Amino acid sequence: MSSLWEYLIIALALLVVIVGGAVVLLHGRGGRTKELPGRESTPQGTRPPGAGGGAGTDDDGGVATLPRPGPTTVEPEAPVEPTTLPEPEPTPTLERPEAAAGRLQRLRARLARSNTALGKGLLALLSRGELDEEAWEEVEDTLLTSDLGVEATTELVDSLRTQVKVEGTRDEATVRRWLRSDLLTLVDPSMDRSVAASRVGTRPAVVMVVGVNGTGKTTTVGKLARVLVAEDKDVVLGAADTFRAAAADQLETWGARVGVPTVRSDRDGADPASVAFDAVRTGIEVEADVVLIDTAGRLHTKVGLMDELGKVKRVVEKQSPIDEVLLVLDATTGQNGLRQAEVFSEVVGITGVVLTKLDGTAKGGIVVAIQRKLGVPVKLVGLGEGPDDLAPFDPEAFVDAIVG
Incomplete structure (x- = not known):
């Protein structure tokens, strides 16, 4: 047995010598290993960055050590400014006009x-x-x-x-x-001095306000709207004075103060008859009690302008009758206002008179003269510049104020 183990040990030693010699022989040829086709050789001792025996390994087949990533710099986020919502416009406080019943007494x-x-x-x-x-x-x-x-x-x-x-x-x-x-x-206290301001069947009452320039017509319409709102009437205003640029703005301001809508044109110089027609149509649609139509002031001597006023009335009457035509007269004009009243009555058929500036004159007799000339009553009087200084005309209070 011992000799057998000796033979095996000798054989293994020879095998090791033979293998070692073969390895030395192979490396001794040309000094380099045979390269695989299609692969470039890399000089020993040098290696381009990132090169190796494969992804994740080094040249010796070991696991490659990847460089540690540098510290990541996180840019701080810009502060987000809070969104500022626009403040809501304050809701305008609607005015509550003074009741009309006691106005003339207060202003006596x-x-x-x-x-x-x-x-x-x-x-x-x-x-x-x-x-x-x-x-x-x-x-x-x-x-x-x-x-x-x-x-x-x-x-x-x-x-x-x-x-x-x-x-x-x-x-x-x-x-x-x-x-x-x-x-x-x-x-004459027997004359009917009420202003048409209640619905007639299924439509609103329609009131057209006319007069010469400078009588305070647009202001009168605005004040009349306040009188009617104080009586709990639903009112629509029609800005048919399209010749004076500020007239529609002025009327709209009067209406906004008491919550009354104004129908107006988007452009100056629009057809006044068209605006008046639209105002009445709006009044019908919203089921208003009354529509007040402001018209442009015009001299009674200007035939063309008076004809246009007649056209406004005719156009409106195509969809609704006009229940009231109020003529605004300046009380200070005295007898000169009578001729104005006659012409307006001929063209549009006056049903009542509004006397403005009655507090600025001692000529109270114009009330009697106007009524006799036209056969229609004075229905309203203006006694000051305040928004509630338009009052229903009371014959007894008026006479008492004269005689004291």
Whole structure:
């Protein structure tokens, strides 16, 4: 057995020698290993960055050590500014107009001051000890100066002369009572002074407001809207004054203050009849109680402009009757306003009168003259610049303000 192990050990030693010699022989040829086709050789000792025996290994077949990545620099995010929402526009506070019922009573003192010359002048004359013809002429002059008109003045003087002759008394209280009674008869409290402002069947009432330039027509429409809103009416405004650039803006401002919509054109100089037609159509659609149509001021002597006013009325009447045509007159114009009233009445058929600036004149007699000339009542009076200084005309309060 021992000899057998000796032979095996010798054989293994020879095998190791033979293999080692073969390896030395192979490396000794040319000094390099045979390269595989298609692969470039790389000089020993050099290696381009990233080269190796394969992805993830080194040249000796070991696991390659990848370079440690450098520290990553994270750019700080820019601070996000909070989104600022626009502040909502404050909801305008709607005004609650003063009730119209007591306005003329509240403004009676103002009216009385404006008519002091008429009332006190007459009382002073009539209370004289002797009323001769010269005194009666002074009474007539005072009445004519107040724009009462010749016919009404003659009637009033004749009535007073008769009462003085019959009664034979001239004390101030008695004369005041006579004067009040006769003036009230001339003003005629029996006339219907209501303004059409309630729905008629399935449509709104339609009110058209006309007048010459400078009478305060647009302002009057705005104030009238306040009167009606105070009576809980649903109102629509129509800005058919398309010639004056600021008229529609002015009317829209009046309406916005009390929550009333305004129908207007987007351009200046638009057809006023078209705007008026649209306003009435809107009033029908929203089931309003009344539509107020503001028209452009025009001189009664301008035939073309008056014809255009007639066209506005005709166009509106194609879809709805016009229930009211209010003529705005400046009380300070006196008798000159009568001719204006006549022409407007011929063209559009006046149904009522609004007297503005009545607080600025002692010519209260114009009320009687206008009513007699047109056969229509004074329905509203303007007694100041305030938004609620338009009042329904009250004949008794008016006469009381004159005679004191």
